[in-house]
Amino acid sequence: MKENRLFVTVFQVSQKIEKRHWTALLYIVTLLPVFLPWCYFEEEVDGIKYGTDIVNHALLLSLVALTLISILLARKEKIRKITKMLLLMHAAIYLFYLLFWYVPLVTDFDLILSLESAHFGVYLSLLCSGLMYLFYARGAKRGWYD
Numbered sequence: 001m002k003e004n005r006l007f008v009t010v011f012q013v014s015q016k017i018e019k020r021h022w023t024a025l026l027y028i029v030t031l032l033p034v035f036l037p038w039c040y041f042e043e044e045v046d047g048i049k050y051g052t053d054i055v056n057h058a059l060l061l062s063l064v065a066l067t068l069i070s071i072l073l074a075r076k077e078k079i080r081k082i083t084k085m086l087l088l089m090h091a092a093i094y095l096f097y098l099l100f101w102y103v104p105l106v107t108d109f110d111l112i113l114s115l116e117s118a119h120f121g122v123y124l125s126l127l128c129s130g131l132m133y134l135f136y137a138r139g140a141k142r143g144w145y146d
């Protein structure tokens with residue numbers, strides 16, 4: 001009997017929380033792959049480079065803050081368009097750093113080398129940011145954030 005009451009209580013609380021708050025929480029979860037390994041050649045020599053090591057901190061923090069604020073305040077169509085643009089910027093920044101990250105001991109730019117040394121954290125970051133954009137765009141289209 002207590003299990004049913006607990007489920008009903010959790011369900012009632014989740015009904016009171018607006019969908020934009022759930023979207024903000026989901027957005028924060030999609031940022032977690034930045035803390036995974038992104039690339040390395042030889043772990044003993046170069047060390048593992050995480051997404052937080054590669055992506056500029058000021059850029060990432062300002063983009064996260066702006067995106068969170070725009071998700072939480074997205075009541076007008078103009079702000080929703082700005083939010084979509086900010087979510088696309090995440091994927092663009094991750095893709096840029098995937099293609100042009102610093103390759104140690106190599107003087108020339110080598111796209112193949114950059115792609116070969118990329119690890120699951122980069123691809124998971126790209127996937128999560130792309131799915132977050134699609135989720136937000138579909139929710140905005142259905143009127144979740146009005």
